[in-house]
Amino acid sequence: MARTHHDDAIDRSFDELNDRGIVALQNAGDTMSDGWTDVYEVASTRSAPARGAVFYHGQDLDADVAGEGLRLAFGAFEDDLAKRDDPGAEIARDVRDVLTSHGVRVKWDGAVSSRIEIPPFAWRKRRWTAAPQPRSAGSVCPR
Structure with a gap:
């Protein structure tokens, strides 16, 4: 059996979070702004509304590869700014768990x-x- 690596566990976690209604993206754009743009784009294509999101972007990935750890952004999809903190914390707890x-x-x-x-x-x-893929009869090998 192949050894499971840490990033495999992150993959499985993000798959589960997506199944739970949280848009979970890896390497979403290069910056925080790019990441949120990608999140909203993905959320807009889902049949069921997403509760929130979690992602890391290219700069986060660079920091992780450099040995600094991986930082995840998260948030709830709540239009009322006054109500955004509690659902945001709930998303973060779900991600953590x-x-x-x-x-x-x-x-x-x-x-x-x-x-x-x-x-x-x-x-x-x-x-x-x-x-x-096998080449079909008569095909020419590119040079």
């Missing part, structure tokens, strides 16, 4: 103004490619 259930250690101080942090880990993302 799902990550923890998959064996990912997290740090979060409970404040909606703070990001969830995953301590540094060895990044081992695998790359998958499609198997080569």
